[in-house]
Amino acid sequence: MSARAEGAQALAFDCEGARLQGVLHPGAPAAATGVLVVVGGPQYRVGSHRQFVLLGRALAARGIPVLRFDYRGLGDSGGEVRTFESIDADIRAALDEFLRRVPGLQRVVIWGLCDAASAALFYAPTDARVAGLVLLNPWVRSQKTVAQAYLRSYYVRRSFDSQAWRELLFGSKSVLTAVVSFVQLVRHAVGASATSSSADPTSGPGSARGQADTAGVEPASPLVLRMRRGFAAFRGRILIILSGDDITASEFVGASGSPEWRKLLEHPRVSCRTLEAADHTFSTRAWRDQVASWTGDWLQGHWPPGRVLARAATAADGAGASAA
Numbered sequence: 001m002s003a004r005a006e007g008a009q010a011l012a013f014d015c016e017g018a019r020l021q022g023v024l025h026p027g028a029p030a031a032a033t034g035v036l037v038v039v040g041g042p043q044y045r046v047g048s049h050r051q052f053v054l055l056g057r058a059l060a061a062r063g064i065p066v067l068r069f070d071y072r073g074l075g076d077s078g079g080e081v082r083t084f085e086s087i088d089a090d091i092r093a094a095l096d097e098f099l100r101r102v103p104g105l106q107r108v109v110i111w112g113l114c115d116a117a118s119a120a121l122f123y124a125p126t127d128a129r130v131a132g133l134v135l136l137n138p139w140v141r142s143q144k145t146v147a148q149a150y151l152r153s154y155y156v157r158r159s160f161d162s163q164a165w166r167e168l169l170f171g172s173k174s175v176l177t178a179v180v181s182f183v184q185l186v187r188h189a190v191g192a193s194a195t196s197s198s199a200d201p202t203s204g205p206g207s208a209r210g211q212a213d214t215a216g217v218e219p220a221s222p223l224v225l226r227m228r229r230g231f232a233a234f235r236g237r238i239l240i241i242l243s244g245d246d247i248t249a250s251e252f253v254g255a256s257g258s259p260e261w262r263k264l265l266e267h268p269r270v271s272c273r274t275l276e277a278a279d280h281t282f283s284t285r286a287w288r289d290q291v292a293s294w295t296g297d298w299l300q301g302h303w304p305p306g307r308v309l310a311r312a313a314t315a316a317d318g319a320g321a322s323a324a
Contacts, residue, residue, distance in 0.1 A: 045069055132238065224256075243275055
């Protein structure tokens with residue numbers, strides 16, 4: 001379907017001297033709530049299995065405007081490659097452009113999958129114009145969280161699998177190798193500290209060495225603690241959507257099991273949904289449709305009256321670009 005046929009609009013805008021590319025799904029003329037889709041890396045504005053395109057169309061059909069964009073160094077946007085921990089300026093520029101293009105909006109919700117969900121948690125408390133978050137399979141990766149997730153999601157399930165036991169005892173795999181691997185995993189799960197921080201070059205799917213820390217966060221701060229701080233500081237509504245068959249989602253469940261996290265997650269402003277059979281990127285149409293439905297229902301059926309936002313005008317004019 002062409003951009004013209006579905007009403008989508010290709011646009012471009014400035015972010016600290018770089019040109020960012022995006023697509024706007026206008027929604028209803030009198031819409032008060034808009035969704036800004038932040039892309040996780042390495043990814044771009046179309047999304048895996050075209051999820052972001054389909055989400056934009058589905059929400060716009062319900063009257064909800066959507067802007068999806070490539071941050072600097074990603075997809076068709078200019079600028080240096082960066083990680084999810086250094087895109088605050090990109091999100092702010094996209095939000096400015098969204099409000100300029102749809103001036104009637106009274107509230108904006110940031111929607112993000114994987115490390116984009118983490119980036120949204122870092123950014124949201126810094127901008128009073130953000131009224132809500134939709135977080136899918138948030139990224140909390142560390143040596144400890146991934147070890148714990150594999151123990152819960154892989155080894156526990158395979159311990160009841162007779163075929164797995166036959167392969168271990170009578171197959172080509174070494175029993176000793178399997179035992180050593182399991183013991184190492186347990187050691188990481190029990191004894192390793194969560195060291196994935198903004199200074200850790202492996203702290204995200206698209207991370208690179210030498211990226212600057214988010215302002216005000218100490219370099220040694222574990223990623224999960226940074227996310228908890230962002231969660232606690234943000235006062236808007238939050239929808240969390242988790243995949244039931246995904247290590248990243250399992251890591252988040254494990255990392256958010258502390259009393260401090262449970263208190264945050266049990267707050268009335270937080271809603272949680274789990275799509276039990278789904279994988280990390282919601283690779284079937286049924287799973288993507290369910291995510292879009294949950295998102296739209298939450299926005300339209302459970303949203304409190306929003307405050308009128310202070311308009312943040314930008315000097316950049318949108319330029320023509322591909323609407324993919």
